[in-house]
Structures are given as structure tokens and as C-alpha cells.
Amino acid sequence: MPLPTTKPSVAPIHDFQRKLLQPGQWGKVRDYVLWQRAVRAAEGQGATAPPMPDCGPISINLDLTTACNYACDHCIDWEALNLGIGHEEEELRDSLRNLRHRGLQSVILLGGGEPTLYPGFSSFVRFLKELGLQVAVVTNGSRNLQIAKVASFFTEGDWVRLSLDAGCDETFQAMHHPKGKGISLAEICQTAGEIKKGNPAIQLGYSFVITWHGSQGDAGIQVVENLHEMAAAAALAKASGFDYISLKPFLSRAEAGAEVLNPSQAAYDQKRLRQAMQDGLDAAKKLEDENFRVIESTNLRVFLDGSWQQYTQQPRVCHMQAFRQVVSPLGVYNCPAHRGLSKARVGEKNAWAGQEALLGTMKILREFNASQECKEVTCLYHAANHFLESVIRSSDPVEELLPQLTETLDSFL
Numbered sequence: 293m294p295l296p297t298t299k300p301s302v303a304p305i306h307d308f309q310r311k312l313l314q315p316g317q318w319g320k321v322r323d324y325v326l327w328q329r330a331v332r333a334a335e336g337q338g339a340t341a342p343p344m345p346d347c348g349p350i351s352i353n354l355d356l357t358t359a360c361n362y363a364c365d366h367c368i369d370w371e372a373l374n375l376g377i378g379h380e381e382e383e384l385r386d387s388l389r390n391l392r393h394r395g396l397q398s399v400i401l402l403g404g405g406e407p408t409l410y411p412g413f414s415s416f417v418r419f420l421k422e423l424g425l426q427v428a429v430v431t432n433g434s435r436n437l438q439i440a441k442v443a444s445f446f447t448e449g450d451w452v453r454l455s456l457d458a459g460c461d462e463t464f465q466a467m468h469h470p471k472g473k474g475i476s477l478a479e480i481c482q483t484a485g486e487i488k489k490g491n492p493a494i495q496l497g498y499s500f501v502i503t504w505h506g507s508q509g510d511a512g513i514q515v516v517e518n519l520h521e522m523a524a525a526a527a528l529a530k531a532s533g534f535d536y537i538s539l540k541p542f543l544s545r546a547e548a549g550a551e552v553l554n555p556s557q558a559a560y561d562q563k564r565l566r567q568a569m570q571d572g573l574d575a576a577k578k579l580e581d582e583n584f585r586v587i588e589s590t591n592l593r594v595f596l597d598g599s600w601q602q603y604t605q606q607p608r609v610c611h612m613q614a615f616r617q618v619v620s621p622l623g624v625y626n627c628p629a630h631r632g633l634s635k636a637r638v639g640e641k642n643a644w645a646g647q648e649a650l651l652g653t654m655k656i657l658r659e660f661n662a663s664q665e666c667k668e669v670t671c672l673y674h675a676a677n678h679f680l681e682s683v684i685r686s687s688d689p690v691e692e693l694l695p696q697l698t699e700t701l702d703s704f705l
Contacts, residue, residue, distance in 0.1 A: 302590055302593065303587050303588070304701055305587065305701075305702065305704070306589070306590055306672065307701070308612070308672070308673055308675070308676040308705055309675055309676045309679050310697060310699070310701060311701050311702070311703065311704075311705060312350075312615065312676060312680075313694060313695060313696060313697045314697055314699070314700060314701060314703070315696060315697070315698070315700075316397060316703065317350055317397070317615075317703065318694065318696045318697075320345075320347055320350065320395055320615075321615075321680075321694060322690055322691075322694055323345045323347070324345065324611070324614055324615075324680075325680065325683050325684055325690050325694065326690060327342065327344060327345055328609075328611075328684045329684055330342050332684070343654070344614075344650060344653065344654045344657075346394070346650065347394045347395050348390070348391045348394030348395060348396055348644060348649070348650070349391070349396060349614065349615050349616050349617045349705075350395065350396065350397050350398070350615045350616065350703055350705060351396070351397060351398040351399070351400070351615065351616050351703055351704055351705035352391065352396065352398075352399055352400070352616065352617050352618065352619050353400050353402060353616075353617075353618040353619070353620075353628050354399050354400065354401050354402075354618075354619050354620075355402070355404050355405065355407075355618065355619065355620035355621060355622075355631075356379070356401055356405070356407045356410035356413065356416065357378060357379075357404075357405040357406070357407065357409055357410045357621065358377055358378075358404045358405045358620075358621055358622070359405045359406065359409045359410075360404070360405045360406045360409070360432075361406055361409065361432070361434055361470065361471045361472060362406070362432050362434070362468045362469060362470050362471065363468075363469040363471070364467060364468050364469065365466075365467055365469070365513050365514070365515050365516055366457070366467065366501060366503055366507070366515045366516075366542055377621045377622060378621050379621050379641060380642065381412060383641075383642040383645055384619075384641075384642070385419060386642070386645040387619065387642055387643075387644040387645045388419070388420065388423060388425075388644075389423070390644055390645055390646075391644050392423045392424070392425065394644075396425065397425065397426060397703035398425055398426035398427070398428070398702065398703040398704045398705070399420055399425050399426070399427055399428070400427075400428045400429075400430065400704060401417075401427065401428065401429045401430065402428075402429070402430030402431075404620060404621075404622070404631065404632075406431065406432050406434070406435070407429060407430070407431060408429075408431055408434075408435040408438040408439060409435070413438055413442075414438065414441055414442045417429075417442045417445060417446075418442060418445050421445045421446070421447070426447075426449055426450055426702060426703055426704065427446060427450050428450060428451045428452070428453070428704055429451075429452045429453070430452075430453050430455060430499070431452065431453075431454055431455070432454070432455050432468070432470075433454040433455070433456060433480035433483075433484065434470060434472065434475050434480065436454075436480065436483035436484050436486060436487060437483055437486060439452055439487050440483070440486040440487045440489070440490045441490075443486075443487050443489075443490025443491035443494060444490055444491055446491050446493065446494050447493065448493050449495075449702045450493070450494055450495070451494060451495035451496070451497060451704075452487055452494055452495070452496055452497070453496075453497035453498075453499050453538065454480065454484060454496075454497065454498055454499060455499045455501070456477065456480065456481075456498055456499060456500065456525070457499065457500050457501045457503070457518055457525075458477060458500075458518055458521055458525060459518070459521030459522070459523070459524025459525035459526075459527070459528055460477065460521065460524065461476050461477040461478060463516065463518050463521055464476070464477040466516045467503070467515075467516045467518065477528075481528060481529075481532035482532070484496060484532060484533070484534070485532065485533050488533055495535045495536070496533070496534050496535050496536075497534060497535065497536050497537070497538050497587075498525065498526075498528075498529035498532075498534045498536070498537040498538070499537075499538045499540075500518075500522065500525050500526075500537055500538065500539050500540070501518075501540055501541070501542050502518065502519055502522065502539060502540065502541050502542060502569060502572075502592070503515045503516060503517055503518050503519065503542045504517050504519045504542070504560075504565055504568075505517045505519075505560070506560075507542050515542065519565075519568050519569065519572065520568075520572070521572075522539060522569075522572030522573065522575065522576050523572055523575035523576050523579075525537060525576075526575075526576035526579050526586060527579060529584070530579050530584045534584070535583070535584065535585065536584065536585040536586065536587050537576065537584075537585075537586055537587070538587045538589065539572075539573060539576065539586065539587070539588050539589065539592055540588075540589035540591055540592055541553055541569070541589070541591050541592055541595055543591070553591055553595060553600060553670045566595065566596055566598075569592070569595070569596060570596055573586070573588065573592075573596070589672075590603070590670070590672050590674075591670050591672075594670060595670075600670050601670075603670040603671060603674045604666070604667055604668055604669060604670055604671070605663075605667075605674075606662040606663050606666045606667065606669070606671055606674065606677060607662060607663060607677055607678060607681040608661055608662060608663045609657060609662065609677075609681065610626070610627070610657075610660065610662035610666065610673070610677055611657075611676075611677050611680040611681065611684075612627070612673040612676060612677055612705070613626040613627065613653065613656060613657055613660065614653060614657060615705060616673075616705040617638060617649075617653075618631050619641065619644065620632075620641065621641055622641065623637050623638070623639065623640055623641050623643070624637070624638040624639045624640070624641065624643045624644065624649055624652065625637055625638060626638055626653075626656050626660060629666070629669055629671075630665070635660065635665065636656070636660065636665075637652075637656075638652035638653055638656055639651075639652040662677070673705075
């Protein structure tokens with residue numbers, strides 16, 4: 293059985309099907325598929341389902357803190373910010389040690405707050421690298437020098453991405469409302485260069501969430517439009533030494549709580565919005581060369597080709613819950629799109645320090661109906677989930693359906 297091709301084609305960093313079939317992940321995926329087959333066979337016979345394999349996710353989003361020094365109008369985690377709830381350092385380290393023992397490969401530091409505001413940020417990055425994990429950081433850029441201090445600990449394949457979303461400082465200030473003096477787009481781009489100086493192997497990214505007139509953030513906040521600055525942001529990123537710019541459309545919270553693409557909010561029709569995005573993307577891509585890339589998110593690709601609503605058709609079971617989770621001060625959750633929601637909660641924040649999270653994962657795989665809970669979500673894992681579901685449903689030998697790849701991609705999911 294050939295490996296299905298994701299359409300439209302995606303950048304390697306977004307090709308989650310292939311990442312799951314790398315040598316380092318293949319055994320865990322095989323064991324999961326065999327377990328799901330056994331569970332369904334037992335259910336069909338009215339027998340007791342077997343326990344889940346004693347393992348954990350391959351990749352996690354780790355929210356080190358809920359503290360943030362910005363007040364971004366387009367923030368998807370507005371209600372989770374600055375709550376004064378934190379991790380217990382040793383419990384968190386115990387959780388990471390246990391996760392590593394269970395097969396964790398990578399950690400992305402991001403989430404509800406700004407990770408560099410965590411008091412032990414530098415020592416925690418060193419700790420993660422001592423565990424042998426791939427590490428990535430998503431930051432607002434206001435404290436780049438904190439990352440530069442530990443840049444030497446990062447290794448090939450690690451990355452740092454700055455959430456900047458603008459091509460000029462006026463738009464940056466209007467969108468992000470940074471708290472503190474002297475925080476400007478120019479200064480952030482300059483200090484980002486210190487990260488690359490500290491370690492040229494780090495992939496440095498410039499994140500640009502595309503917003504349009506009529507967009508609304510949490511609590512009905514009107515979002516500043518930056519649609520016209522896609523090319524300007526790409527030019528600034530290239531001139532500042534970034535390795536790539538990542539372009540993605542704005543997501544808002546649905547009534548049920550999930551992060552969704554909602555172009556109906558636009559003050560103009562979807563055809564005009566799509567054309568404006570395409571024009572900006574085309575202009576940005578003209579800047580590409582051997583040292584600078586323009587990366588489109590899956591959401592952007594499927595919106596531009598008109599197939600985005602097909603990506604809201606999810607299988608009942610989200611299999612990626614077993615391979616990628618969120619660990620935050622608020623608890624452990626099944627997906628970043630449902631961070632903070634009780635129905636997506638796997639366990640307490642220290643759940644992976646013991647057995648609680650394994651039991652919680654089994655429970656949520658059984659009870660969380662992705663075909664309903666994610667029916668408005670243009671899911672990044674849509675293709676991977678449907679692929680795994682097809683393998684589980686098949687009666688053919690797993691080894692024939694899960695081709696083990698020899699190529700090596702990163703393990704970030």
C-alpha cells in the first residue's frame with residue numbers, strides 16, 4: 293500500500309504522515325495501530341478491551357507559563373493569560389523525564405504565555421537538551437537575548453519562531469500592544485540576529501498570521517488588518533537574516549471552543565479575500581532563494597485552493613491525540629486547538645509524572661468524538677488521522693500498510 297499523498301502538497305515540517313513513519317517513530321505507531329485493532333475486535337465481541345501500550349506522545353507543546361507581556365488583538369488564548377497559575381518545577385521535570393522514558397522526541401515551548409518569561413527558562417532549555425530532546429521555541433520576540441544566551445545548547449533541526457505578524461512597526465504595535473518601553477519591530481529583528489550568531493544551526497522563523505478587516509478575536513475584539521503587508525514582512529524577514537517566513541490565516545474561537553478558520557467574518561467576499569492572500573503570497577515567494585524560504589501553512593494552502601471545508605471532515609477518533617499533546621500549567625490537553633477546555637483535558641498538569649495521563653489518554657481516545665468536536669476545524673492532522681484510521685480498519689498486515697521510511701525528518705508534530 294503506497295503512502296497516501298497529502299493534497300495539496302505540504303512542506304516537510306507539516307508532513308505529519310511521513311514524520312510518523314520515520315524509524316524513530318514507526319514502532320510506536322505500529323504498536324498503537326495493533327492496539328486499536330485489538331480494542332475494536334474486543335468491543336465487537338463484547339469482551340474487555342486490552343490496555344493501551346505503556347508509552348506517551350512523540351511530541352508535546354509545553355506551555356511553561358501563562359504570563360505574557362503583550363495584549364495581542366488576535367490572541368487565541370486570551371482567557372488563559374496571566375492567571376498566576378504555574379508549574380511546580382520538580383514535578384514538571386519529573387513529567388519530562390517520564391515522557392522521555394516513554395518515547396518523547398521533541399518539545400515545542402509556546403502556548404498561553406511567553407515562554408521566555410518563565411523564571412527558569414535558560415536552565416529548562418538546557419535540561420531538555422540534556423534529555424536528548426529536539427527543542428523549538430515560539431516567542432513574541434521581546435526577550436530574544438534570553439534565547440541567545442542558550443543558543444549554543446540547540447542542535448541541528450531545532451528552531452526558534454517569532455510571532456511578528458507585520459511588515460512595519462505601526463501595524464506591529466497596533467496588533468500586539470507590547471507592554472514595556474523600547475519594544476519595536478526593528479529592535480526585535482535586530483536582536484533575533486543574536487540568536488543566529490549564537491548558533492547558526494538554529495532555524496530562525498518569522499511567523500505571520502494573516503488578518504483581514506472584519507476579523508474578531510476573543511470577546512469580540514476587532515482585529516487589525518495586515519493582509520496588505522505579507523510581501524513587506526517577507527522582505528523584512530529576509531533582510532534581517534531569518535531562514536523563513538511562515539504564513540497562516542487568522543483563526544478564531546468557535547462557540548464550542550475550538551480554533552477555526554472563519555473567513556465569513558471578512559468585510560468582503562471570500563473570492564476577494566482569497567485573491568488578496570494569493571497576491572501577497574506570490575509577491576513573498578519572489579524573494580525566495582537558497583537562504584530564505586516562504587512556508588504556507590496547511591490552512592492557507594487549503595483556503596487558497598478552495599478545499600478548506602473538506603479538512604473539517606474528521607474521523608471519530610483523533611489518533612494524533614496519542615502522539616501529540618499539550619502540557620500547560622492548566623493541565624494536560626489533547627490538542628492545541630482545544631487547550632483549556634474540560635472536554636479535551638487528559639489530566640492534571642503533572643499527569644505525566646505518573647500513570648494518570650496514560651489512563652486519561654485512553655479515556656479521551658474513547659470519549660472525544662473528533663467528528664463532532666472538530667467539525668469546524670481545518671485540522672493540520674486531517675490527512676494523518678484518516679491515514680491511520682484506514683490502516684486500523686484494514687485486515688491486511690500492518691507492516692504492509694505502514695511503510696517504514698528511511699528518510700529523516702524532524703520529530704515535531
